[in-house]
Amino acid sequence: MSALEYLGNPPIASDHQPRIVRVAAAQLGPIAKQENREQVVKRLTALLQQAAAERCDLVVYPEMALTTFFPHWEVSDPAELESYYEKAMPEGPVVRLFEEAARLKISFSLGYAELATTPQGPRHFNSSVLVGKDGGIIGKYRKVHLPGHVDIRPQDPFQNLEKLYFEVGDLGFPVFEAFGGKLGMCICNDRRWPETYRLMALKGVELITLGYNTPLFNPDQTQSPEQRRFHNHLCMQAGAYQNSTWVVGVAKAGIEEGVEMMAGTCIIAPTGEIVVQTRTLGDELVVADCNLDACTPGKRGEFDLALNRRPEHYGLLVEAA
C-alpha cells in the first residue's frame, strides 16, 4: 500500500478524467444589525445564481453569513442574542436558499451560528455546513479555534466575544467525500493554526472551504492593517502549500456597524499561490477551476505525510497545557 493510498486517495487510473471543481468564492459586504434573514438570503441567492450562470459546482460563503457578526458586540437582550442563532439548518428563509441551490444543481458551504438543542440543554457553536447539489447536507463542522475573550471590554471600540457566545467545536476536523475528492471546512481563526490544515491533510483533504469575519484593526493588537492582510494570506497560503490542498478563503468585507473588515477573499492552489482574489469591499464572486488532481504531486512528493513526517518526535503537540 503506498503512502497515498494510506491517505485514502485512490490510485490514478490511465483513463482518469481530471477532477475539476469550478468554485465560486462568494464574498459578502457588511451585514447590518437591522438586516433580517430574508434580506441576507436574497443577497446569498443573487450570488448563487451568478455562480450558476458561470457553471460553478460549489459556492463558498463566509463565516456566519446569515447575520451581522454579533460577537463584535455586547448583546444584553437575551431575545436579540438568541435571534442570531439558527435552531435548525435550514429553517425559515434559509430553506429557500437550499431549494434554489437544489434547483440550480449547485453545491455550497455556509457559515452560521448554531443553537443545538440537546438532552443536556442548548449548545452554541460557530458552524458551517457543506450542502450537496441535491440540497442535502453532506457534512458539518463546528469551529475549534475560538478567538477573542469572554469578558466585556468597555474601553474597546468593539469586542470579540466568540469565547463567550460559543463553545469549542466537538466534531474535530472531518473531511467529506464530494466531487470525487475530499473536502473539509474550517472557520476564520482556525486558519492561523497549522494544526487545522494538517489534521485534514492527514485524512487526505484536497479542498478546504474557509469563511472569515476579521476586523482590519484589532483592539488587542498593535499590528497595522497591512500586517493583518499579510498574515491572513500568509497562513492560508502556507496551509495550502504545506498540505498540498486547495484553500478557498472567503471574507466579510467593508465597514460593518462601524468595524472595517478585512476582505481579501481568494482561491489558493495547492502550490500556495493565489489564483483569484476579490477586488471590492462588497458582495463579489470570484471563480476558479480547482483541479483536485493538482494536489496529487505534492501529496505523493515532498508532502507525502506518511513518508516524511516524524510523529515519534511530535508528542508535545498533543500534551495539554
Place this chain on the structure above:
Amino acid sequence: MSALEYLGNPPIASDHQPRIVRVAAAQLGPIAKQENREQVVKRLTALLQQAAAERCDLVVYPEMALTTFFPHWEVSDPAELESYYEKAMPEGPVVRLFEEAARLKISFSLGYAELATTPQGPRHFNSSVLVGKDGGIIGKYRKVHLPGHVDIRPQDPFQNLEKLYFEVGDLGFPVFEAFGGKLGMCICNDRRWPETYRLMALKGVELITLGYNTPLFNPDQTQSPEQRRFHNHLCMQAGAYQNSTWVVGVAKAGIEEGVEMMAGTCIIAPTGEIVVQTRTLGDELVVADCNLDACTPGKRGEFDLALNRRPEHYGLLVEAA
C-alpha cells in the same frame, strides 16, 4: 500562572532592558568538492570577523557549512564519504573557528555532517551546534525531517541522498537558554514542516537558526524556480508569525558542482516579515537587531498557545502512519 509563564517566559519587569541580539546571517556561496576544511574555515572566519566588526552577538551559518553538499552525489568511495563527516566538534581546522569566535566573543550556530561513535557502532546525522561567546557548545540539534531518497537515480542530474547518508535525528527539537532568551535550531527541510516551529514554540522559542542547502530545481518536482523561492520564504514566514519567533534562514547560494542553489538568506521577525535579505549568490553577511521582546505580544496574544490551542482535537497529529 499565566499562559506565558507556562511557556517558560519570565514576566517582564518594569526595569526590563530590551533583549536585543544582533544577528548576522552568514550566507555561503558554493563549496566545491575539492575545497578542504582549511579553505572553508577561512571563509567562515572572514564572515565571523566581519560580523564582529559590526558588533554582532551571533553568526548563523548554513546547513553542512564545512563541505560541499555531498548528498547531491553518489559517493562510492567509502573513504571519500567518511571524509565529509566530523568525528568530533570541533576537530582539525574547525578548532580555529571556535578559537577565533571565543577571541572575538561572538556566538555562532554551525551546520555539519556528524559521525557519532557509539557503543552500537557509528551513527550519521545532519547536525548543528549552537556555540556560546566563550567558544563552548550550548546545544546540539540533529535534523529530523530528512528529504530525498535512499536509491540512486542515474537518470537524474543530481541526487538527494540524505535518507541514505543520515539517520533521522534523535534529539527532538530542543531549545536552549542564550542571550536572556530561548533559542532553537532546525535544518533545511525541517522548515517546510509546521510541526518543527510549533514544537519549539511550545518550549518558548524566541529565535530559530535554520541553515539550508536547497537546489533551485528539484528533479523530483515540476515546480519553477520562482515557486521554489516563494515556498522557501512562505514556510519560514508562516513559522515565524504563527509561533511569534524570530527565524534566521541561511542559505548555500550560487552554482555548486553544477547545481544551482536557492540563496534567499533572510532574517524574519515574529510578525513574519522579512527584515533583511541577501542580494548576492556568494558569501554574504546580512545583519539585524533581533529584539527577543518582540516575540512577547504574539506569545501573550493571538498565539498564546496554552490558551488558544486545542490539543484534545490534535490526536491524529501524533499517530504513526
